[in-house]
Amino acid sequence: MQTTLVNEIETGFVERRRSSMPSAPASVEETGLDFPFLIELLTKTLFIRGQLKLLDLVTHTRLPLVVLEPLLAFMRSKQMCEASRSSGAETAISYNLTELGSARAEDYLRKSQYVGPAPVSLTAYIDQVKQQSIANMHVSREQLSEVFTGLVVNQRILTQFGAAMNSGRAIFVYGPAGSGKTFIAEHLAGLLTGNVAIPHAILVDNEVIQVFDPLTHVPAFSPERSQRNGAPSDSGGLVLDRRRMSDQRWIMCNRPVIKTGGELTLRMLDLDFDENARFYQAPPQVKANNGLLIIDDLGRQLAPATDIMNRWIVPLDRRVDYLSLHTGKKFMLPFDVIVVFSTNLSPTKLADDAFLRRLGYKIYVGALSEDEYAVITRQVCEELQIPFTEQGFKYLLHGLHEKYGKPLFACIPRDILEQVRDFARFENVPAEMSSDLLDWAWGNYFTHD
Known part of the structure; x- marks a missing residue:
């Protein structure tokens, strides 16, 4: 009985901590503006x-x-x-x-x-980010297993990712194209727990910087629940009282997840000042504070990969980032982000040892075992409604992969079998794992010298 009571108290404390919103200001002075x-x-x-x-x-x-x-x-x-x-x-x-x-x-x-x-003040923003730090979030093996249920990922690799998510440090994921790096990185979002308060905007030196992005940030509560907690309502149903409620300049959201790829430039990592509107948009690493930032296809950006990596040296090492206003004023913001770098390139081609040391976790994702490859092939067959046959799988494994020296990458079964389905639809014939159809799809999928 006492254990149950203790668990309920601890659970209640955790939930209150996770949903902690700043109190509404009771005066102009308390707004910080x-x-x-x-x-x-x-x-x-x-x-x-x-x-x-x-x-x-x-x-x-x-x-x-x-x-x-x-x-x-x-x-x-x-x-x-x-x-x-x-x-x-x-x-x-x-x-x-x-x-x-x-x-x-x-x-x-x-x-x-x-x-x-x-907006909220810079001081209030810094305090709130520290209070809801990603470092306070713990990931257990049970959570990891639940998020990756039904997915084929090597257990050794999953253990590496589970430990890395508890570190709060950057994760460097590397390996050949098609091995599943991006797939795994995107599923890490399911390990994020707790809610975080995100401001609509912050004020720095009387300059407004918009932080909340409806395309990125997902509100944790429905409008109806927010209204019960004292949020403004466009319907006009809010009672204007003077009781202390939560500060509605903040929005309670799920921990943010931002993904960027080949489109990333160095300029995007600085404040985006609109010359006409005369206010700023926060860069992706600020919008991702208290959450996850996935930088995919590192090495395919217009800027050299070494320049992009060097931009992160100070933030990764000191957990702070320095930004500049168009007036020349520089200021510091928390860098409370788990950054996931994903690349097809060798780590030594992207950064020196000093930078790689700051990354903490370097995780290699390579080819699958035959058993893992078989499980994925069965799953894809079931999804595409193509009968799985041992004979067809053995031909894919030995008659194609082994013959042409192609590693067993996680992306291949879907890519090949989707072409089998496409051909069957076009010819109005049953989709099947026959050697003829697999040969046809294989020839389309891989280039030839």
Whole structure:
């Protein structure tokens, strides 16, 4: 009985820690932002959106009522906005800009066209990233087995990946093309546990840097659940109270997973400043903080692989990254990411010993055993509805792989058998593992001198 109680208490503690959101600011000072910046943001919001009710301002700025009230009072005192009330309810108050307020808004928009949720301070962001660090996440063999259930991966390699995910350090995966490196790397995302709070944006030296990316970050809760926790609702159902709730400038998300490949350039690893809009997009390593960053096909980028690898020396070693604003100001951000480098090239061709030492785990993924290759072939046959035959498999193994000296890579059964299926559809004949069809598919798949 006591053991059960202890487990429930520990489980409850872990869940609270995993879903820890910063508390909503109870004053302008607690936002960590300057009063003038918030006035500018509120003025631009009213200019772009037009007349807004108090509830709409809460929704657009993600700021609580106790923060908006003094800002709006100041704007009214300076004749920048007007308030009108359609009924006695507090939610019935609407605000719109005066001519003076509109003129100010145009000036503010020339400085920056950012009109969105209020950002968080750099200090708050750093503290939150440290609190929900990827280093706090533990991966067990049971989790690993569950994520890779039904997948054919050598147990030695799985053990290496399981240990590497507990280290919080970078993982260098290398081996020949088609051996399954990317496939394994993508499945590592299933080992990520816990939720993390991600800000819509952060503010550095009065410059806005957008962090939350709807194409990358996956909210952990449904809109309905978020509303129950005090999040703004576009439906208008939020009650405007002054109780301490979570800070809605943050979104609770699953740990992020970002994958980039041959399109990666050195410039993409720096802040992306929009010259017209006058605000920034965070680079992929910042969006991936507290999560996983997969750099696939290393060596196929436009920039030399050695330059890309050298860019990561300081972040991998010190767990911090240095970025620069267009004004020249440099600042430091946490680098709390498990980076997975995947490449077909030999490690010694990409980096020197000093850099390879910083990677921690170097995992080679090569050819399969005959038994592993047979399991994959059976799985593909079942999926494609092609009858598996021992005779056909032996021909694939000895009549083709062995004859032509091709290693047993994980990608080959699917690639070959899909061509068998394609041919059968075209000729309107049964798809089967006959020597003729396998020969035909093999000849299409591999190039000839």
